Amino acid sequence: MSNFVLHIGISLLAGMVGGGIFFILIILSLSQIKPELRISRYIAKSVHQGVARYDFKIINCSSRRAVKNISVEFILIKNNESESGSGNSSAHILSGTDIYNSNISSLDKYNKHDKKAGYTGRVSTHLNLDELLATGNLSFQLSVTATDSFSGVTKVFVQTFSDKSLIKLGLHELGVSVNVSPQPNSSIQSVI
Incomplete structure (x- = not known):
């Protein structure tokens, strides 16, 4: 009888250890599945x-999964330089009155056959970025937070803009391209 109880105890312990290892492996595997965005x-x-x-274009580069819970922040960075030459910077998060269309709720998974490019989104502002970037001591960051729809892993993506030459008159090209196409009519209106 004691041999039987010993075998049951060992079987239960082995099952618990195996189940625990399996659970840890699943969690580790899911944590590797992260959103893949490009700004x-x-x-x-x-x-x-x-x-x-x-307009700023955001692209979901993941071919298998959509992303959700997307939030966007504009962060204005002022580079201060003292007389001794040492520099520091200060950051200010711009509020919702400074931007609009800042909460794209989700982006579809990448599909090269998607004619509407539902895997891309646009964030826009009316702030005079030409003027802000012309001073030379200001830059700003676009910070995008997104969650993978399968794993639930959230990741932050940041793009820094510090040069006025990055502003192009026109519209972002459709699809995965990050380029801006010049438009012949200067009173164009962007479409998503």
Whole structure:
């Protein structure tokens, strides 16, 4: 009888250890499945009725999964330099009144046959970025937070803009391209 109890105890212990190892392996595997976004390094500028609008393109590069819970922040960075030559910087997160369309809720998974490019999104602002970047001591970051729809893993993507030459008059090209196509009509309006 004691041999039987010993075998039952060993079987239970082996099952628990095996189940625990399996659970740990599943968690580790899921943590490796992260969102894969790309932010265009070019800013598309369009002017409509005398008002400039600056668009930033976000692309879901994952071919298997959609991303959800997308949130966006614009972070203005002022580079301060003292007389001794040492520099520091200060950051200011711009509020919702400074930007609009800042909460794209989700992006579809990448599909090269998707004619509407549902795997891309645009974030826009009416802030005068030409003026901000022309000073030379200001830059800004676009910070995008997204969650993988399968694993639930969240990741932050950041693109820094510090040069006025990154602003291009036109619209972002459709699909995975991050380029901006010039438009013959200066009063163009961006479409998603």
